Amino acid sequence: MRTKKDIRKKILNANEDYALENSRILSERKKLCLNMISSPGSGKTTILTRTISELKDKIKIGVIEGDIQTDLDAEKIRATKAPVVQINTNGACHLSASQVSSALKQLPIDNLDLIFIENVGNLVCPSAFELGETGKIAVLSVPEGDDKPAKYPAIFAKSKVLLINKIDLLKIGGQVDFNIERVKLDARKLNKGIEIFPISAKTGDGMTNWYDWLIKSVEDLKV
């Protein structure tokens, strides 16, 4: 005989329990926590090192670095003197909330205003795993092409902010086909409220708008 049983249970409930606990720890202490998600090579680490250095007198920033292997990125963050914890996923394509939970315990969070989580470089999988963050930041760089919001909708639909990085390459006439208006239109079709900042973490172009958003978000949490 065959019988059916109603279950109606969330499949990733173990991850979600950790995510809820992380979120509780962060919100009780009024800390902003941003989960950065992008393809490999879009410039997440460069954005972070520049942001940390230029905001060092205004916001205290700590970083959780996620990579499949090595602590190369953590080394770059360490050079800015910001506290950093490296997580190696050893093959897994995304960070999970339990890993972030143990990393948070290793960071001096009471002395910080903002914690960045640099997720494993991957435009798909990290978007499906809540970590307990305040919000997600999507990074798309010019050489990746302007069709990415249409082709990989999940991360653009879930993010608070889209950073369009490496806009300095747009000035190399004829070398790069990238329609910034198309990116904005496609991203807003998925997510009406998304903030979009075109930047170059290399030259510093557009970074002020991003900094203003960060400073305001940190202040809003404290009120």
Place this chain on the structure above:
Amino acid sequence: MHETMIAESLLATISDEAAKQNAKPISAKISCGMLSAVNDEILCFAFQAVAKGTPCEGMRLKIEHKAKPDAPLLLEEIEFETE
């Protein structure tokens, strides 16, 4: 690739339920929204791989994609073979 973690989590939940029911699971119905980024073929393949050698080996998965993009990833129901 994140389907492997979903498959492991799914296997744990179904195995718990099967132990409680003391019955062999035959199939399961799952639902999700677009934002779960679930690929049916990969999830089924990953599930077969992690279920190998367990009472869940050979189970069929039915995956329903809901219109609401942020519909949660849910295990809706399990069908059991009972004596």
